[in-house]
């Protein structure tokens with residue numbers, strides 16, 4: 240049975256945050272008295288990656304966790320404006336020529352508007368599925384929801400807040416100043432002048448899926464050389480940036496100018512050559528410049544040295560690492576579900592601003608916000624599939640032994656992570672000391688592109704011994720340079736440019752995972768394990784014991800440690 244926390248009978252305000260735009264990453268979360276209790280993306284439950292449908296399963300999971308019915312929810316808060324506002328903006332852009340007037344653009348915009356209008360921007364499917372006709376609904380401006388999600392969960396009293404994404408209703412980048420629990424809007428750069436659009440266009444150009452595979456471009460970038468000039472497509476490093484939309488986007492998607500200048504698009508799954516690598520390098524490089532300019536401006540305008548970020552562009556861990564190491568800021572918080580799944584977190588807090596504009600300020604110290612399964616549920620699944628398994632008195636110690644012996648492990652424990660990263664609940668683990676391990680895990684388990692790096696999980700105290708900039712990184716959302724003398728110690732988690740995307744693990748936050756790393760250190764002298772998400776290429780991270788078992792047997796993993804049990808091949 241699923242582990243639950245009793246909430247029934249609570250007298251505090253209970254809000255449901257929802258992301259639903261029909262675009263990507265639908266999600267829901269539950270907040271009581273300003274405390275984030277539970278959050279999950281629809282994709283984990285439906286098994287449809289980046290699922291954009293109404294998050295019926297995620298909402299039900301929130302209610303199940305709290306053991307409440309929908310009647311006990313005070314307000315349902317969507318992280319988007321109502322459909323009409325978005326459509327009016329689109330029409331204005333088409334009318335003024337700032338977005339190419341084509342049959343497809345007009346049709347897509349109208350179709351999306353009509354569908355959302357028909358669904359009352361999410362209220363209709365909610366009522367249809369969950370009942371109450373008198374439910375209170377709220378539609379929070381998309382960038383405000385992102386901004387709340389960045390500031391309120393940072394725990395910083397005073398901070399510059401930066402939101403950068405593909406697009407909101409009309410926004411692309413917005414700057415805010417958070418102080419004493421209140422958010423003040425400073426500046427908005429409107430869509431389509433969008434860093435997300437810029438990066439997504441090149442993601443597609445390089446043969447990947449836009450708004451999903453930006454990681455792949457970022458991972459490929461360090462293999463390239465400088466030399467490709469993208470200034471025709473974006474002016475970066477100034478005011479704070481300007482995307483030259485007319486040069487980037489044409490009447491049928493990508494502009495002819497882009498193809499003329501850089502050559503043909505890469506065919507998906509075809510070979511990657513030096514030209515592709517060099518373009519990836521240039522895209523990442525100029526995006527880093529633009530992001531740094533945005534941050535600089537936000538710090539200037541807010542006169543703060545703390546920074547909070549959200550929005551899909553804020554998942555650019557390489558750029559985040561540069562910003563962290565730039566000396567511009569003292570403290571950094573990037574909300575771990577920075578993409579649109581995370582607007583649910585911000586939207587759910589919006590009602591708290593009604594009274595005096597003040598948000599609850601409860602720092603997010605971990606992302607273990609999803610469902611969990613107890614040993615009884617896990618044992619039942621193992622027996623259903625008639626698997627041979629052993630019960631363990633000390634799963635962390637056995638895991639460490641298997642890792643030190645070179646085994647690749649599935650590690651399924653506790654509550655599932657919210658956000659794109661696996662942080663030791665739904666992880667595949669391996670030995671970072673083996674220079675071949677990257678290739679082994681790639682070939683046997685992840686079946687993914689050769690150039691994508693794997694990440695290390697460090698004992699928090701040990702991270703400064705290995706990394707040049709010792710920023711806390713509980714959410715694997717910024718990169719750091721591995722000290723030159725340590726690169727050969729953990730070669731399989733050190734990228735070609737000497738960087739790594741670390742997770743720093745704290746004993747108090749995740750004692751079991753911490754102990755696994757500690758046990759590994761006792762055996763090997765290295766307080767680091769390789770950690771990648773527990774899923775196969777193209778699939779969502781596993782949610783249930785059944786998902787974990789199926790993934791385990793569909794891959795080259797050697798052992799699965801699931802709750803208190805181990806299954807070996």
Ligand SMILES: [Fe+2]
Nearest residue numbers: 404406550579
């Ligand atoms: Fe967004």
